[in-house]
Amino acid sequence: MKIETYYKAKAEEIHKTCPVVDTHLDLAGELVFRLRNGEENPLRDIYLPVFRKGSFDLIVSSVYLQNHELPEGGLRAALEQIVVLKEQIRKNPEFLEIRSVEDLDRCLEEHLIGIILYMEGLDCIGSDARLLTALWELGVRGASLTWSRRNLLASGCCKASECYEIRGGLSPEGFDVVREMERLGMFVDVSHLNDDGFENIRETAIRPFMATHSNSREVAFHYRNLTDTQMQILADQGGIAGLNGYVRLVSETAEEEYPDENGVYCLEKLCMHVEHMVEVMGPEHVGYGFDFCDSYTAAERMAEGQSHYADCLLNHGNVPLLTAALLQRGMDEEAVRKIVGENFVQYFRKMLPKTS
Numbered sequence: 001m002k003i004e005t006y007y008k009a010k011a012e013e014i015h016k017t018c019p020v021v022d023t024h025l026d027l028a029g030e031l032v033f034r035l036r037n038g039e040e041n042p043l044r045d046i047y048l049p050v051f052r053k054g055s056f057d058l059i060v061s062s063v064y065l066q067n068h069e070l071p072e073g074g075l076r077a078a079l080e081q082i083v084v085l086k087e088q089i090r091k092n093p094e095f096l097e098i099r100s101v102e103d104l105d106r107c108l109e110e111h112l113i114g115i116i117l118y119m120e121g122l123d124c125i126g127s128d129a130r131l132l133t134a135l136w137e138l139g140v141r142g143a144s145l146t147w148s149r150r151n152l153l154a155s156g157c158c159k160a161s162e163c164y165e166i167r168g169g170l171s172p173e174g175f176d177v178v179r180e181m182e183r184l185g186m187f188v189d190v191s192h193l194n195d196d197g198f199e200n201i202r203e204t205a206i207r208p209f210m211a212t213h214s215n216s217r218e219v220a221f222h223y224r225n226l227t228d229t230q231m232q233i234l235a236d237q238g239g240i241a242g243l244n245g246y247v248r249l250v251s252e253t254a255e256e257e258y259p260d261e262n263g264v265y266c267l268e269k270l271c272m273h274v275e276h277m278v279e280v281m282g283p284e285h286v287g288y289g290f291d292f293c294d295s296y297t298a299a300e301r302m303a304e305g306q307s308h309y310a311d312c313l314l315n316h317g318n319v320p321l322l323t324a325a326l327l328q329r330g331m332d333e334e335a336v337r338k339i340v341g342e343n344f345v346q347y348f349r350k351m352l353p354k355t356s
């Protein structure tokens with residue numbers, strides 16, 4: 001897709017003048033790998049340049065645990081990620097950990113890059129809802145019950161690299177955890193839950209839940225993506241879905257996708273997801289939640305650079321291209337501003353505690 005200069009400039013202007021948010025990045029885990037590999041300041045060296053290029057204001061960093069760390073090593077691995085992320089934030093004055101609306105306001109006023117901590121799966125607490133208090137005290141402000149696996153709380157849907165249906169909803173302890181999360185003030189994320197689990201969250205949640213990184217199942221059939229009915233439910237209760245840029249969730253023919261003249265993949269398909277999501281939910285309920293993975297994978301394997309395999313947009317620096325493509329395809333500017341970040345900022349203002 002050829003993007004005209006006019007729309008590129010317009011997208012740059014939008015990114016510079018309104019908050020830009022990504023609600024899913026496995027940042028904490030990647031920083032752990034990079035420090036182990038001997039890198040000194042990966043948040044500054046790897047991420048600051050691309051966040052600035054894309055004019056990002058707010059990143060939701062997941063704490064994601066790998067299968068081999070579970071069950072016994074899960075808590076220690078989670079704590080290591082949290083500690084490392086906080087150390088890196090402290091080391092770099094351009095960043096600010098966001099624990100409250102007060103922090104969020106400061107971040108936007110002073111043009112810092114805010115980071116919200118959240119758990120991608122709560123395997124590290126086992127089935128004990130009381131332990132959530134400890135995570136809350138550490139600054140964790142949201143969680144999904146599980147990643148794409150069965151744990152003591154819920155069943156995930158299949159992994160993005162596979163596509164089959166998994167049935168079975170929340171365990172009794174899973175319901176307790178949702179209630180305790182909401183009592184504390186954490187947001188609930190339904191990305192990675194299976195359809196039965198989504199239904200259970202709908203029945204239980206009393207505050208707006210969201211999907212940090214999920215696309216439209218209608219546009220690309222995958223159990224990781226949301227059905228139109230699920231999206232309507234999500235929107236009706238005040239939630240938002242973040243557009244995922246992971247190629248297998250964007251395109252049903254991921255293997256056949258090649259970079260276009262902009263050097264990115266599936267730009268039109270990404271737009272089709274956003275447009276469909278807007279059609280079903282309205283522009284107030286769509287955001288960005290890219291789930292960039294290549295840099296994480298490279299760090300894990302101690303490889304140089306990126307694998308250029310999973311991420312349609314390669315990195316945060318290319319996100320204005322997507323914004324430009326949406327404008328060029330006819331989405332109005334007001335809707336685009338909401339999608340790039342205003343919606344999620346409003347959501348977090350509602351969900352975060354007023355002060356830390």
Ligand SMILES: [Zn+2]
Nearest residue numbers: 120192213291
């Ligand atoms: Zn994920």
